[in-house]
Structure formats: structure tokens, C-alpha cells
Amino acid sequence: xxxxxxxxxxxxxxxxxxxxxxxxxxxxxxxxxxxxxxxxxxxxxxxxxxxxxxxxxxxxxxxxxxxxxxxxxxxxxxxxxxxxxxxxxxxxxxxxxxxxxxxxxxxxxxxxxxxxxxxxxxxxxxxxxxxxxxxxxxxxxxxxxxxxxxxxxxxxxxxxxxxxxxxxxxxxxxxxxxxxxxxxxxxxxxxxxxxxxxxxxxxxxxxxxxxxxxxxxxxxxxxxxxxxxxxxxxxxxxxxxxxxxxxxxxxxxxxxxxxxxxxxxxxxxxxxxxxxxxxxxxxxxxxxxxxxxxxxxxxxxxxxxxxxxxxxxxxxxxxxxx
Amino acid sequence: xxxxxxxxxxxxxxxxxxxxxxxxxxxxxxxxxxxxxxxxxxxxxxxxxxxxxxxxxxxxxxxxxxxxxxxxxxxxxxxxxxxxxxxxxxxxxxxxxxxxxxxxxxxxxxxxxxxxxxxxxxxxxxxxxxxxxxxxxxxxxxxxxxxxxxxxxxxxxxxxxxxxxxxxxxxxxxxxxxxxxxxxxxxxxxxxxxxxxxxxxxxxxxxxxxxxxxxxxxxxxxxxxxxxxxxxxxxxxxxxxxxxxxxxxxxxxxxxxxxxxxxxxxxxxxxxxxxxx
Amino acid sequence: xxxxxxxxxxxxxxxxxxxxxxxxxxxxxxxxxxxxxxxxxxxxxxxxxxxxxxxxxxxxxxxxxxxxxxxxxxxxxxxxxxxxxxxxxxxxxxxxxxxxxxxxxxxxxxxxxxxxxxxxxxxxxxxxxxxxxxxxxxxxxxxxxxxxxxxxxxxxxxxxxxxxxxxxxxxxxxxxxxxxxxxxxxxxxxxxxxxxxxxxxxxxxxxxxxxxxxxxxxxxxxxxxxxxxxxxxxxxxxxxxxxxxxxxxxxxxxxxxxxxxxxxxxxxxxxxxxxxxxxxxxxxxxxxxxxxxxxxxxxxxxxxxxxxxxxxxxxxxx
Numbered sequence: 007x008x009x010x011x012x013x014x015x016x017x018x019x020x021x022x023x024x025x026x027x028x029x030x031x032x033x034x035x036x037x038x039x040x041x042x043x044x045x046x047x048x049x050x051x052x053x054x055x056x057x058x059x060x061x062x063x064x065x066x067x068x069x070x071x072x073x074x075x076x077x078x079x080x081x082x083x084x085x086x087x088x089x090x091x092x093x094x095x096x097x098x099x100x101x102x103x104x105x106x107x108x109x110x111x112x113x114x115x116x117x118x119x120x121x122x123x124x125x126x127x128x129x130x131x132x133x134x135x136x137x138x139x140x141x142x143x144x145x146x147x148x149x150x151x152x153x154x155x156x157x158x159x160x161x162x163x164x165x166x167x168x169x170x171x172x173x174x175x176x177x178x179x180x181x182x183x184x185x186x187x188x189x190x191x192x193x194x195x196x197x198x199x200x201x202x203x204x205x206x207x208x209x210x211x212x213x214x215x216x217x218x219x220x221x222x223x224x225x226x227x228x229x230x231x232x233x234x235x236x237x238x239x240x241x242x243x244x245x246x247x248x249x250x251x252x253x254x255x256x257x258x259x260x261x262x263x264x265x266x267x268x269x270x271x272x273x274x275x276x277x278x279x280x281x282x283x284x285x286x287x288x289x290x291x292x293x294x295x296x297x298x299x300x301x302x303x304x305x306x307x308x309x310x311x312x313x314x315x316x317x318x319x320x321x322x323x324x325x326x327x328x
Numbered sequence: 329x330x331x332x333x334x335x336x337x338x339x340x341x342x343x344x345x346x347x348x349x350x351x352x353x354x355x356x357x358x359x360x361x362x363x364x365x366x367x368x369x370x371x372x373x374x375x376x377x378x379x380x381x382x383x384x385x386x387x388x389x390x391x392x393x394x395x396x397x398x399x400x401x402x403x404x405x406x407x408x409x410x411x412x413x414x415x416x417x418x419x420x421x422x423x424x425x426x427x428x429x430x431x432x433x434x435x436x437x438x439x440x441x442x443x444x445x446x447x448x449x450x451x452x453x454x455x456x457x458x459x460x461x462x463x464x465x466x467x468x469x470x471x472x473x474x475x476x477x478x479x480x481x482x483x484x485x486x487x488x489x490x491x492x493x494x495x496x497x498x499x500x501x502x503x504x505x506x507x508x509x510x511x512x513x514x515x516x517x518x519x520x521x522x523x524x525x526x527x528x529x530x531x532x533x534x535x536x537x538x539x540x541x542x543x544x545x546x547x548x549x550x551x552x553x554x555x556x557x558x559x560x561x562x563x564x565x566x567x568x569x570x571x572x573x574x575x576x577x578x579x580x581x582x583x584x585x586x587x588x589x590x591x592x593x594x595x596x597x598x599x600x601x602x603x604x605x
Numbered sequence: 606x607x608x609x610x611x612x613x614x615x616x617x618x619x620x621x622x623x624x625x626x627x628x629x630x631x632x633x634x635x636x637x638x639x640x641x642x643x644x645x646x647x648x649x650x651x652x653x654x655x656x657x658x659x660x661x662x663x664x665x666x667x668x669x670x671x672x673x674x675x676x677x678x679x680x681x682x683x684x685x686x687x688x689x690x691x692x693x694x695x696x697x698x699x700x701x702x703x704x705x706x707x708x709x710x711x712x713x714x715x716x717x718x719x720x721x722x723x724x725x726x727x728x729x730x731x732x733x734x735x736x737x738x739x740x741x742x743x744x745x746x747x748x749x750x751x752x753x754x755x756x757x758x759x760x761x762x763x764x765x766x767x768x769x770x771x772x773x774x775x776x777x778x779x780x781x782x783x784x785x786x787x788x789x790x791x792x793x794x795x796x797x798x799x800x801x802x803x804x805x806x807x808x809x810x811x812x813x814x815x816x817x818x819x820x821x822x823x824x825x826x827x828x829x830x831x832x833x834x835x836x837x838x839x840x841x842x843x844x845x846x847x848x849x850x851x852x853x854x855x856x857x858x859x860x861x862x863x864x865x866x867x868x869x870x871x872x873x874x875x876x877x878x879x880x881x882x883x884x885x886x887x888x889x890x891x892x893x894x895x896x897x898x899x900x901x902x903x904x905x906x907x908x909x910x911x912x913x914x915x916x917x918x919x920x921x922x923x
Contacts, residue, residue, distance in 0.1 A: 495706045495707075496701040496702075496703055496706045496707035497706060497707050497708055497709040497710075497717075499665075499668075499670055499699065499701065499707075500699060500701065500707055500708075500720075500767070500770065501709075501720065501724075502668075502669070502670055502690075503668050503669065503670070503693075503694060503697070503698060503699050503721075504694055504698075504720045504721035504724045504770070505690045505691040505693070505694030505695075505721060505724040505725060506690075506720070506724045507690070507724075510724065514709075514712075515709055518709070518711040518712075519709070519710065519711055
């Protein structure tokens with residue numbers, strides 16, 4: 007197993023607001039790593055920080071960001087441009103706005119390839135057609151000349167995926183790729199990503215808030231809360247033995263069809279996600295945690311509770327089971 | 329509101345503020361009468377030029393009237409006309425725009441038709457014609473410009489209303505049992521007012537310029553009112569020998585219009601960050 | 606039937622006429638096609654379906670935001686089209702999906718919540734204030750929060766405001782259009798629990814629209830599945846989820862990704878053709894995507910059948 011992406015102690019701030027405080031994770035080649043969390047946890051900012059696409063007032067800092075063994079943290083803008091779209095590709099949530107409405111699908115796809123590799127337009131178009139077929143787009147020749155508004159949401163997302171694969175990347179970062187799609191289309195898109203991952207040996211970093219997607223798709227999971235990765239491990243382990251109170255609370259909140267007892271209240275976590283500013287210390291979840299105590303005002307220690315299963319929490323393992 | 333770090337906005341606000349204060353108390357402070365002629369003291373240059381006098385800081389015009397006082401009085405006229413015109417055109421344009429944007433269908437078609445008609449009218453020519461036929465007066469200039477300059481208000485009001493009318497809080501107001509008028513007044517107007525404010529400042533600047541142009545052509549504010557445009561027209565004949573007569577009101581006009589535009593731009597920048605989803 | 610039906614729809618339809626342009630012929634979009642059902646008082650009708658199914662248009666018709674092109678709706682026996690705006694407001698209220706656009710950003714919370722009372726035009730200011738304070742407390746908000754602007758509240762709190770506004774006139778029916786879809790999952794449950802409590806305490810009837818089947822299963826007493834404007838299946842919640850009959854219902858249920866690792870991804874096999882309400886297929890409108898389609902499905906429109914007392918399904922297989 008070789009790591010495609012290794013992020014160590016990433017921190018991102020926007021002025022006094024700390025959007026990401028401590029994120030560390032590894033994406034292995036041929037595996038899907040999911041970052042799961044709710045709004046405000048910093049997961050999208052993490053993806054942007056890796057690609058160095060933060061807004062102007064965003065500052066990132068990390069111990070290391072290694073991509074395929076190379077340290078891209080120190081890369082200049084020029085060097086990052088060569089990596090983005092080429093060896094590291096990203097697909098976004100809103101297929102409506104990720105494609106430029108003024109250009110045809112074909113021109114947007116070929117642009118990616120021609121920017122990074124010197125190819126002729128014909129060769130680029132052929133690759134685009136081949137990829138569109140691979141991702142299940144019918145009549146690809148015709149699609150080349152179509153504009154984004156002529157395609158449905160599912161089709162647009164497939165175009166995004168094909169576009170991301172144009173230069174044969176090693177890593178695909180997908181930020182909520184199916185949230186805006188219907189549930190019947192969602193399963194298809196996720197299957198497609200899984201197949202491509204197998205075929206091409208891609209590493210996928212999938213960002214989502216949906217635990218269902220995480221359970222079915224991820225090989226490895228990192229749970230983020232208020233800018234920190236508070237628990238991470240292999241999917242089966244995490245769901246079998248969720249340790250951090252937030253992880254447990256989150257899983258409790260998700261109703262499972264077929265296992266619903268009508269009339270019984272759904273699990274919920276009281277309170278709201280805090281915005282972390284300069285000077286904050288201790289565990290960010292303590293204000294909502296049923297097990298919080300004095301010691302939680304100090305930064306939570308990193309504890310290993312199984313092979314490849316890590317949690318940041320003060321609670322002793324036995325205590326968390328109560 | 330724009331933050332005080334927005335240099336353009338602050339400068340613009342300072343200029344407009346200064347002109348406003350000068351217009352209100354200035355003519356009273358100078359000790360001269362803007363209309364008092366003194367044919368013995370004609371065309372005295374401003375104090376910094378040769379032949380200038382400390383009695384008349386900006387000199388006198390061709391009829392011996394104190395230029396500074398006339399200038400400050402002219403500021404009153406410019407501001408007065410600018411604001412009154414915009415109040416009139418703003419009311420007309422906003423009402424039309426909101427009605428059209430809110431109801432859509434035939435009413436919107438009618439509003440669009442009116443806007444298109446208005447846009448095909450050459451404003452300056454019509455204003456000239458009206459004043460030419462009826463005769464120049466302050467009220468006429470204000471009314472004519474007010475009845476002509478409403479198009480930008482209408483367009484902006486209509487566009488912003490259309491963006492808002494399908495938002496859920498408007499739907500909720502319908503479901504709460506509000507009448508269309510209540511919805512337009514309470515739900516729509518407060519949310520488009522920031523955009524309209526930007527249009528206001530730009531239209532005031534435009535109205536001031538237009539009035540000056542009309543007065544320059546002799547078909548605006550009647551003499552002896554010291555409209556800056558009129559002062560420029562009167563100074564035209566002395567342009568080469570007593571250049572200050574034409575330059576001073578010219579600079580004043582330029583500065584005020586610049587100030588209003590800077591304020592408008594600053595407002596636009598500040599409100600532009602509020603995206604209507 | 607001793608109970609008065611809270612909501613009755615008879616062949617309710619809505620067709621939009623899209624004007625043709627120079628290059629496009631005029632189109633007729635049948636967003637909702639003859640929907641009929643009866644909802645008893647105290648029940649919760651869950652409406653599920655994907656984009657283009659017409660559930661939002663149906664909700665808007667019930668709320669009075671959209672005029673039906675044909676058909677009728679009755680609330681507790683009264684014809685909806687005959688009610689004036691104030692009477693309708695006393696009977697039916699909405700809770701919308703987006704907590705950010707359903708509250709006027711320029712108004713204070715207490716004014717937003719009091720709006721339905723003011724619009725009635727007959728309440729005294731003290732009465733308005735009293736009722737507003739009471740409903741705010743009931744949904745878990747303080748009077749201090751009542752003085753704030755929407756931008757100062759979180760998504761979950763804003764949705765509570767929307768619920769308070771909906772309930773202040775003590776309506777009979779509340780139409781919830783995806784009330785928790787825009788909220789974080791940890792907050793969703795808070796809102797759903799609140800809605801459940803309020804329904805029991807105030808004896809309300811809900812129409813609950815959602816694309817999240819698990820939430821619908823939790824909340825609804827009966828479920829209606831819509832596809833391209835038609836109701837293709839209807840049943841009690843328990844029966845529908847245990848024994849879905851229509852192939853589309855089966856596909857929907859199969860597509861749900863439960864947080865159970867190791868089960869992999871379902872292959873629903875529906876294809877990527879999006880349902881297009883302006884171009885409804887002939888015969889059974891689901892046939893182009895149906896795995897169990899037979900030759901007759903392309904030509905003959907199925908008629909609704911009732912395999913059991915509370916069930917309805919529109920499919921040639923039944």
C-alpha cells in the first residue's frame with residue numbers, strides 16, 4: 007500500500023477564525039478515504055488547502071503535505087498549477103456551477119488535457135470521447151458540442167468526472183459529489199467512482215456529510231469536528247466501534263430505513279457547532295458532550311484504540327461505552 | 329454600510345458633506361449677497377491672482393456680484409435640484425419596477441413597454457423642448473427631469489424584485505395571509521433598498537450634470553439664480569481674459585459629481601457583497 | 606368515517622404552458638396529473654419522489670401559492686379555492702426547506718413570527734406580543750433571540766422560527782417541504798423531534814415532503830410516491846417499506862445508502878435518463894426506466910388498483 011497523499015497537522019485560518027486546526031490523514035493508492043463532518047467542520051476548506059486554492063485571506067500551515075512522496079506544501083503557484091488538473095483532480099458539489107456555461111463540454115474537457123500535455127485537438131477530443139464512454143455518457147460525439155445547460159445534473163456530474171480523468175490523475179478529490187443529485191442517480195455515480203478507482207488505481211479523497219455514503223464507499227474514514235479530525239480508522243472498525251462521543255452521536259442521528267421505530271425520538275446532539283477563534287483551547291466538542299468534564303478544557307490526547315483506529319478524546323475507553 | 333477603510337467612499341462622502349455644509353451655511357457666512365450687483369467692481373480676479381482683493385475671495389463676475397457667494401448659492405441649487413429630481417424619479421421608477429417585477433405577465437409587459445419608450449426618448453432634447461416652450465423655471469426643470477430620469481430606478485427595482493419574489497420568505501408571507509401591497513411594502517422593498525440607494529447617488533449626480541447642461545444652454549434655471557451651469561455660460565464670453573469665471577464653477581461641478589459617484593461606487597461595493605440567492 | 610378528512614384532493618392537476626420562442630415550440634409541462642387522496646386528521650402524509658415528480662408543485666397548490674389548472678382541494682370540508690387569503694392562513698401553513706431564504710433578512714425574529722397574526726388584521730398589539738412570546742418558548746427559543754435578526758441564528762434555530770411562524774395561528778394542516786434537508790444531521794433530529802411533539806400536542810395534520818426515505822419512514826403514517834406528476838403508489842408507512850409494489854418504489858428504496866458498512870453499493874439499474882415533465886413517455890410513464898417493463902407498458906397507461914384497503918398502486922403488474 008503506497009500513500010498517494012499524506013497530510014500532517016494541517017491548519018487553516020481566515021483572519022482570527024480557525025477553520026481547520028489539526029487535520030492529519032493519509033490516502034492510499036487504490037483506496038477511498040472519506041472525510042465526514044457537518045457544516046462548519048472544515049472539510050471543504052481542507053480539500054482547498056491541499057490544492058492551495060484558498061480564498062485570499064486564507065492562510066494554511068502544516069507539518070507536511072506529501073503528494074506521491076513529494077512535498078507540495080512548499081510548491082510555488084506555478085508548480086501547483088502543473089499538479090492541479092493533471093496529477094491531482096477535483097470534482098465539486100454543484101454540477102450546475104462547476105462547468106462554465108459559456109463553453110461547450112468538449113472545449114472544457116480538451117482544455118484540461120492541452121493545458122498540461124502538448125496534444126493536438128483531435129487527440130484530446132478522442133480521449134474525451136473515450137472517457138465519456140467510460141463514465142457512461144451516451145452519444146459522446148454529440149455531447150462534445152453541447153453546452154452544460156443542455157445536460158441533466160447526473161450527466162453533468164459524469165462530465166465532471168470524465169474531465170477530472172483527462173490527464174490520468176493519481177488522486178481525485180471529490181467534495182460532496184452527489185449531494186445535489188437524486189438518490190437513484192447518486193448510487194450510480196458512486197459505483198462509477200468505485201469502478202474507476204479499481205481500474206485506474208486512483209486514490210480518492212471523498213468529502214461528505216452523509217454517513218450512508220461513508221459506510222458503503224469508504225475504505226478509511228476521518229471524522230471532523232470544528233476543524234479537527236477527532237476520530238479516524240478503517241470503515242468497518244469505525245462503525246463497529248465508534249469511540250468518540252461525536253461519532254457515536256452522529257451515527258445515532260441517522261435513521262436507518264427498516265430499523266425505524268415510529269414514535270421513538272431520533273437521536274440528536276444538542277447545541278450547535280462552535281466557530282473557533284484564536285485563543286481557543288481544549289476539546290471543541292465539550293459544550294455538547296454528555297460526558298464532558300474538567301479535563302476536557304485541555305487539548306484532547308491522541309489515542310490508538312485499535313490497529314489503524316485513532317481517536318482524540320480524554321475519555322477512557324471504558325467510560326465511552328456508557 | 330461601507331467600511332471606513334474604503335478610501336473612495338470616504339473621499340466621496342467628505343466631498344459631498346463639504347458641499348452640503350457649504351451650501352447650507354456658506355452664502356450666509358460670506359457677508360455678501362449673491363444677487364447684489366456692483367458695476368464698479370466688475371471682474372475682480374480671485375485673491376491669489378494679481379489684482380485680487382481680500383474683500384472678494386473668489387473675485388466678482390461681470391456684474392460685480394461676489395463670486396464665492398454665488399458659487400455657494402449655486403451649490404444649494406445643484407443639491408436641491410439633484411435631490412428633488414431623484415425623489416420624483418425614484419418614486420415613479422421604483423413603483424413601476426416593483427409592480428412589473430412582482431406581478432409579471434401583462435403588467436410587466438406594460439412596464440417594460442414604458443421603460444423601452446422612455447429609453448428611446450432623448451432626455452436632453454425633450455427637456456430643452458419643454459423648457460423652451462414653457463419658459464425656464466426651477467420647478468419646471470425639477471419636474472421635467474424627475475419625469476424623465478426614472479428608467480434606471482425602474483430597471484433595477486424590477487430586476488431585484490424578480491430575484492426576490494420567488495424566495496421562500498415571500499412565499500411564507502403569502503401563506504401568512506398578507507395582501508400583495510403588504511408584501512411589496514414589507515418584504516420586497518426593504519430588501520431592494522440597498523440597490524436603490526446606489527442608483528440614487530448615481531442619479532443625483534446625473535441630475536446635477538443635466539441641470540447644469542440645460543442652464544448652460546439657457547434653458548434651465550433662469551438668471552439671476554446662480555446655477556453653476558448658468559455661471560459657466562455667463563463666463564463663456566470672458567473665457568480668455570478672465571478664465572476664473574468659467575473655471576471655478578466648472579471645477580465645483582466636477583468635484584461634486586465626482587464625490588457623488590465615489591459615494592455611489594462605495595455603496596455598490598459594500599452592498600455588492602450581499603448576494604441575493 | 607366519523608373523522609372529518611383534514612385534507613381531500615380530487616383530481617388535482619397543474620399544467621404549465623411554456624411559451625414557444627423563435628426556435629422552440631410551445632411546451633406543456635404537466636407537473637401534477639390528477640392527484641386524489643384523503644388525509645385524516647392527525648395523520649402525517651409523506652410524499653416522496655425525485656426531481657420532476659411534481660411534489661413541490663403539489664405542495665404549492667395546497668398552500669395556495671399556485672392555482673391548479675383543474676381539480677379541487679378541500680380542507681375540513683371547505684373548498685380551498687373559495688377561501689380568502691386570511692381564512693386559508695388560519696387553516697394551512699408552510700415550513701419550507703431553506704432556513705436561509707425562508708426568513709426575511711431585514712426583519713427581527715419576533716416580527717417574522719408575528720406576521721401571520723398581523724396579516725389577520727384583528728389582533729391587538731398586546732395579544733400579538735403574548736402569542737409570539739408563547740410560541741417562541743414552545744419551539745425552544747428565548748425572547749432575547751426574538752429580538753435578533755435571522756443572520757444571527759443558526760440553521761436549526763432559523764427552522765424553529767419557521768415552525769413558530771407556521772403555528773402561531775394554530776392551523777389545522779402544516780405542509781412541510783423538506784424541512785430538514787438543508788440542516789446538519791445532528792440538528793435534523795432536533796427539528797424532527799420538535800415537529801413530532803408539536804403534532805401530538807396541538808393535534809396537527811402534516812403533509813411531509815422529503816427525498817430522505819428514512820426520515821419519511823420515521824415521521825409519516827402513510828406515504829405517497831410520485832413520479833412525473835402521478836401518484837404511482839400509496840400505502841401505510843409500514844406496509845410500503847416492508848412490501849413496496851411499484852418498481853419505482855422498489856428502486857427508490859434500494860437506492861438508499863444506509864450507514865451499514867460492508868453492504869457495498871446497490872445497482873438499481875435505472876439508467877441516467879432524467880424524467881422530463883415536458884416530455885412524458887407514452888403508456889406507463891415509468892416504462893423507459895423500468896426493469897420489469899413489458900410490451901404493453903409502452904402503449905397502455907396503467908390504471909390505479911387497490912390491492913388492499915389502504916394501498917394503491919398504478920402498474921400493469923397489479
